[in-house]
Amino acid sequence: xxxxENGQFKSSYGEDQxxxxxxxxRRVMFxxxxxxxxxxxxxxxxxxxxxxxxxxxxxTLAAIGLNLLVGYCGQISIGHAAFMSVGAYAAYNLALxxxxxxxxxxxxxxxxxxxxxxxxxxxxxxxxxxxxxxVATLAAQFFMDWVFARxxxxxxxxxxxxxxxxxxxxxxxxxxxxxxxxxxxLGVLVVFxxxxxxxxxxxxxxxxxxxxxxxxxxxxxxxxxxxxxLTAFAVSSFYCGVAGALYGFIYLGSWEPLAFNxxxxxxxxxxxxxxxxxxxLGSYFGAAFIVILPIVLDQVxxxxxxxxxxxxxxxxAFMIFGALIVFFxxxxxxxxxRLWAIGKEKLRLWPFPH
Amino acid sequence: xxxxxRLGLRxxxxxxxxxxxxxxxxxxxxxxxxxxxxxxxxRVGAYAPNGTPFANGYVDYLKLLNARDGGINGVKITFEECxxxxxxxxxxxxxxxxxxxxxxxxxxxxxxxxxITFAVTDVTFADKIPIITAGYGRADSVDGTVFGYNFPLxxxxxxxxxxxxxxxxxxxxxxxxxxxxxxxxxYHDSPYGKEPIALLEERAKMHGYQLQLLPVTHPGVEQKATxxxxxxxxxxxxxxxxxxxxxxxxxxEAVATGYPRDKMYGVWWxxxxxxxxxxxxxxxxxxxxxxLAPAGQGAVHKDIVKYVYDKGQGTGKKEEIGEVLYNRGxxxxxxxxxxxxxxxxxxxxxxxxxxxxxxxLENLAIDAGAIKKLGFDGFMVPVATxxxxxxxxxxxxxxxxxxKKWNVQPGTYTPDMxxxxxxxxxxxxxxxxxxxxxxxxxxxxx
Numbered sequence: 001x002x003x004x005e006n007g008q009f010k011s012s013y014g015e016d017q018x019x020x021x022x023x024x025x026r027r028v029m030f031x032x033x034x035x036x037x038x039x040x041x042x043x044x045x046x047x048x049x050x051x052x053x054x055x056x057x058x059x060t061l062a063a064i065g066l067n068l069l070v071g072y073c074g075q076i077s078i079g080h081a082a083f084m085s086v087g088a089y090a091a092y093n094l095a096l097x098x099x100x101x102x103x104x105x106x107x108x109x110x111x112x113x114x115x116x117x118x119x120x121x122x123x124x125x126x127x128x129x130x131x132x133x134x135v136a137t138l139a140a141q142f143f144m145d146w147v148f149a150r151x152x153x154x155x156x157x158x159x160x161x162x163x164x165x166x167x168x169x170x171x172x173x174x175x176x177x178x179x180x181x182x183x184x185x186l187g188v189l190v191v192f193x194x195x196x197x198x199x200x201x202x203x204x205x206x207x208x209x210x211x212x213x214x215x216x217x218x219x220x221x222x223x224x225x226x227x228x229x230l231t232a233f234a235v236s237s238f239y240c241g242v243a244g245a246l247y248g249f250i251y252l253g254s255w256e257p258l259a260f261n262x263x264x265x266x267x268x269x270x271x272x273x274x275x276x277x278x279x280x281l282g283s284y285f286g287a288a289f290i291v292i293l294p295i296v297l298d299q300v301x302x303x304x305x306x307x308x309x310x311x312x313x314x315x316x317a318f319m320i321f322g323a324l325i326v327f328f329x330x331x332x333x334x335x336x337x338r339l340w341a342i343g344k345e346k347l348r349l350w351p352f353p354h
Numbered sequence: 355x356x357x358x359x360r361l362g363l364r365x366x367x368x369x370x371x372x373x374x375x376x377x378x379x380x381x382x383x384x385x386x387x388x389x390x391x392x393x394x395x396x397r398v399g400a401y402a403p404n405g406t407p408f409a410n411g412y413v414d415y416l417k418l419l420n421a422r423d424g425g426i427n428g429v430k431i432t433f434e435e436c437x438x439x440x441x442x443x444x445x446x447x448x449x450x451x452x453x454x455x456x457x458x459x460x461x462x463x464x465x466x467x468x469x470i471t472f473a474v475t476d477v478t479f480a481d482k483i484p485i486i487t488a489g490y491g492r493a494d495s496v497d498g499t500v501f502g503y504n505f506p507l508x509x510x511x512x513x514x515x516x517x518x519x520x521x522x523x524x525x526x527x528x529x530x531x532x533x534x535x536x537x538x539x540x541y542h543d544s545p546y547g548k549e550p551i552a553l554l555e556e557r558a559k560m561h562g563y564q565l566q567l568l569p570v571t572h573p574g575v576e577q578k579a580t581x582x583x584x585x586x587x588x589x590x591x592x593x594x595x596x597x598x599x600x601x602x603x604x605x606x607e608a609v610a611t612g613y614p615r616d617k618m619y620g621v622w623w624x625x626x627x628x629x630x631x632x633x634x635x636x637x638x639x640x641x642x643x644x645x646l647a648p649a650g651q652g653a654v655h656k657d658i659v660k661y662v663y664d665k666g667q668g669t670g671k672k673e674e675i676g677e678v679l680y681n682r683g684x685x686x687x688x689x690x691x692x693x694x695x696x697x698x699x700x701x702x703x704x705x706x707x708x709x710x711x712x713x714x715l716e717n718l719a720i721d722a723g724a725i726k727k728l729g730f731d732g733f734m735v736p737v738a739t740x741x742x743x744x745x746x747x748x749x750x751x752x753x754x755x756x757x758k759k760w761n762v763q764p765g766t767y768t769p770d771m772x773x774x775x776x777x778x779x780x781x782x783x784x785x786x787x788x789x790x791x792x793x794x795x796x797x798x799x800x
Contacts, residue, residue: 047454051447096788149543149569159552159781160492160545162472166790176480252446253476256469256545258572259442295447298437310437311397311406 003348019197036186041179049178056291057185058247063271063283064196065239070269071277072200073232074212075125076134079141080240080268082121085260086144087114087241088248089154092163095249096156103168103249107188111242117144118237125229129215141262148257164254181250188246192239196280199235208232209278274328276335285336289328294321389426389694389705390456391416391433391687394448394466399439400573401598403628404679408466409435410670411683414658417669419691421661426695427703432456438470440598445470453481458705462486462690462715468546471495471504478503479791483708484693484715488686489514489622489645493549493774494781498716498744499793501782503708505715507689507737509748512777513769514621514643515550515593517750519557520767521619522591533562538584540577540604541595543569550595550621552781556773574600581607594620594642601629602637609636616641622750626678630755638757643750644678645685646735649760651676654684654729678760685734692720692728716741741796 008023010016020026044053066080091110094101101109121140125133148154155163168175168184175181199205207228210218219225248255267290275286297317301308308316332339346353395409396402416431425431434455436448445467453460463485465471471491478485479502486505487495493512495504522537523529539554541547551567558565566589568580574596581604584592592613594604601624608615616639620629625642627649633640655675663672674680697706697714706714718739725734739746749768753760786793 047450051450055443160468160472160548162469162545162548164472164476164785164788166788252443252473254472256442256472258469258544299451309397310395310435311402314398314437314439 002350003344005348019194033190037183041183044179044182046178049182052292052295053182054178054185054251055247056287057182057189058243058251059268059271059291060284060287061189061192061246062240062243062268063275063287064193064280065236065243066268067272067275067277067280067283068196068200068208068239069232069236071272071279071282072205072212073208073229073236075122075229075232076130077137077140077236078134078262078265078269079121079137079139079144080236081244081260081262081264082140082144083114083118083237083240084244084247084264085148085257086117086237087111087244088255088260089148089163090114090241091245091249092165093154093156095165103170107242107245110245111238114241114244115234115238118233118240119230122230122233122237125233126226138262141265145257145261148260160256162254162256163248165249168249175250185246185250188242192242193280196239200280204228204231204235212278270325272335274325274335276337279335279337281340282335282337285340289336293324297321386430386457387428387705388430388432388457389461390452390459391431391690392449392452392455392460392463393433393435394438394445394452394464394470395435396438396440396466398437399441400575401440404598404623404626405440405466407626407628407670407674407677407679408683408686410674411680411685412464412687413669413683414662414675414680415654415684415687416691417662417667418654418658421665421667422657426691427698429694429698429703429705431691438467440467440469442467442469442473446473449474449477453483456705458707459483460708461694461706461711462708464488464686464690465491468492468549469544472545475501475504476789481708482712484712486686486689486693486715488689489682490546492545493553494778494785496743496745496778497782498740498742499782499796500786500791501744502794503712505689505739505744507715507718507739507744507746508645508735509622509750509769510745510774511546511549511595511621512553512774513745513748514750515553516557516769516774517643517767518593518619518621519554519561520770521752521765523561524765529561535563535591536566536587536589537563537591537593538566538568538587538589539593539595540568540570540580540584542574542597542600543571546597546623547595550593552777553774554593556777560773570596570600570604573598575603577603577607581611581613584608584613585611590617592618594618594624596620596624596629599632602632605630605633605637605640609633615639616754619643619752625753625755625760628679635757637755639754641752641754641763644753644760644762645682645750646733649676649678649681650732652729652731652733654733657729658684681733685730688728688730688734689715689718689737693718715739716744718746741794741799 003024005022020029062084069075069077087110090113091106094106094109124136149161155161175184207223210223211228271286271290274289276282294317297320298313301313393412396405416433420431436452438445438448460483465474465485465487468490471487474485484503484505486507488507489509491506493510495501495506523532526532554565568583570577570580596604608618618640620642622643625644630637630640662668693711693715696717697710700713701710716739718737720737722736725731735749737746749766751762751766753762
């Protein structure tokens with residue numbers, strides 16, 4: 001009932017090609033966006049912005065990036081935090097050494113540099129696939145960790161290896177209050193999601209998906225594997241590079257190479273597995289699951305006034321979090337996005353299933 | 355089946371939105387006469403053996419003040435712990451979670467990790483909450499004109515490295531005798547471990563010793579490659595800048611490679627019971643820096659037993675009272691509460707804001723008499739801070755592990771400020787330039 005598309009006729013190519021073909025989806029999406037842009041900034045507290053919403057938005061962007069590669073093109077990577085670190089350090093060095101650049105330019109350049117590095121590490125994908133490729137991308141992780149910890153030039157000879165950035169300024173607008181940071185990030189995320197959405201339903205995305213589903217068949221019908229795989233690596237690293245720069249500049253403010261370690265790479269991978277591979281919406285769900293749930297679990301005992309030592313809470317949170325991951329993967333191996341799709345399917349008929 | 359799953363979905367949505375609402379809701383606080391002390395601690399993870407006694411000491415001292423004196427000058431102390439796991443991201447989340455609690459917000463933070471210190475320092479300028487990094491944190495934050503809210507009270511890693519060099523120089527019969535010697539720094543590959551490098555390099559230029567840098571990645575249980583290098587190079591001294599399991603692993607590896615333990619020197623964070631006991635007898639002869647008397651009990655411990663533990667309110671085990679890290683946690687708590695007490699003189703005996711506590715911390719004057727009165731006789735050195743000097747003096751001694759307990763060796767060291775001051779100034783100015791921070795004018799503020 002809620003999702004019934006009866007009577008919604010498409011009478012032009014434009015209408016047929018819109019991103020959200022169903023009227024209800026459009027309404028919900030506009031409502032959500034309006035709430036996110038105009039409601040949340042007035043409602044949320046600083047804590048909610050700084051500890052939950054801002055990392056959520058940034059990691060969603062990174063998860064979308066990884067999803068383009070893993071979910072759409074079928075190339076597994078367990079080293080994507082490395083490309084985030086490339087973006088972060090590239091942005092740091094650009095902002096430091098060419099101070100007249102606008103932050104937006106820095107962001108795009110940082111993404112491009114990350115894309116170059118990503119393509120470089122994507123080259124092995126032309127020869128190997130599956131788990132072997134995953135191990136090869138692990139090299140990117142360790143190599144980048146090593147570079148940024150050891151090559152002092154990248155950290156501007158900081159004696160502790162930790163770098164810090166000046167507050168971000170955009171055309172004289174200084175992003176220092178949490179709602180401002182949030183709005184900026186939300187804007188970036190919306191733009192990048194729209195781009196990603198159009199990429200994956202355009203010819204490039206179709207090539208990636210063909211490559212994912214069966215590379216030999218794709219080659220036979222005229223898709224060049226070199227082009228398809230390397231563009232996937234480039235676009236994916238570009239997204240992660242931008243996310244990394246935002247993570248460093250807006251969320252952390254000052255960071256050490258450890259901020260982009262293997263744990264973050266694995267977390268990104270978990271996000272898309274739990275959220276749903278090959279689904280942009282899944283990237284949002286997955287990031288929310290991984291970012292928000294541990295924080296909420298950590299505070300549940302206190303919320304209900306249960307006296308418990310922080311150590312016990314922390315252990316419990318770990319266990320419940322792990323159990324939930326297993327639970328969701330058993331209930332729906334295709335991720336939360338698939339659950340949502342099933343829900344939508346049911347709502348189409350509800351409340352008269354037969 | 356269908357209806358139950360739908361119901362499940364609905365309850366899940368309700369639960370999630372309720373949780374979010376509870377998180378975001380501004381906590382309604384009674385305007386009580388209370389001062390809130392946030393406690394960032396780590397009782398979980400690779401660093402828990404060291405983090406737990408420190409947190410116990412910190413919390414026990416706060417409990418003691420409430421039980422014995424009814425708080426600070428009649429203002430009751432409240433506190434809340436938050437688990438950081440020595441992880442920078444989690445630490446920042448804890449900082450954000452706790453900074454606004456209590457009627458006036460958090461009084462002062464102890465970040466308890468150099469990485470968290472680096473991350474939080476940027477925010478303190480906006481939040482106006484002081485952070486005390488007693489014996490850790492960034493060395494350049496001694497400069498209060500740039501780092502307005504950082505207080506590396508009691509010592510920095512540059513000071514620590516300096517004192518170690520002075521000590522080995524003395525052993526060799528003069529700093530000039532260090533020429534041609536080899537010193538290896540085995541360090542935790544994090545901002546904590548990297549801090550001393552700048553000073554050791556500076557001193558190497560002056561005295562002509564060879565500095566070998568050997569990083570150990572977190573958490574430090576894998577050090578075979580590091581100690582292979584030490585076996586090949588045979589440095590004259592090894593400085594150990596480790597934390598948590600890394601320290602005991604290093605000592606075990608030293609035993610395995612046959613490197614003499616009495617040539618190994620730890621910083622004050624690698625010289626406590628959890629660092630040596632896992633290595634058993636092999637740790638005998640290992641030395642480290644220490645502030646004054648490390649382990650042991652004094653007047654304040656008796657009070658803690660009497661007012662806290664005998665009433666069943668103790669945080670840890672009674673036998674652990676008086677351990678090195680327990681005492682350090684207690685001293686850290688004392689620095690926070692004395693800062694608040696000092697600020698009461700200027701702002702009145704009421705709950706204070708972070709900015710007001712900062713004034714107290716900048717005007718600390720805890721001399722030998724005051725230390726005795728507080729019951730800390732023999733456990734801390736006098737502290738006297740100013741607006742420009744946020745360290746307040748530093749000195750340390752060397753202690754040796756004899757297999758059962760730590761024995762302090764005679765001889766107190768103080769860092770050579772002639773070397774460190776210019777480094778602090780240069781580094782602080784670089785930070786101010788990078789962050790576009792306007793320097794404070796201390797002459798105007800007092």
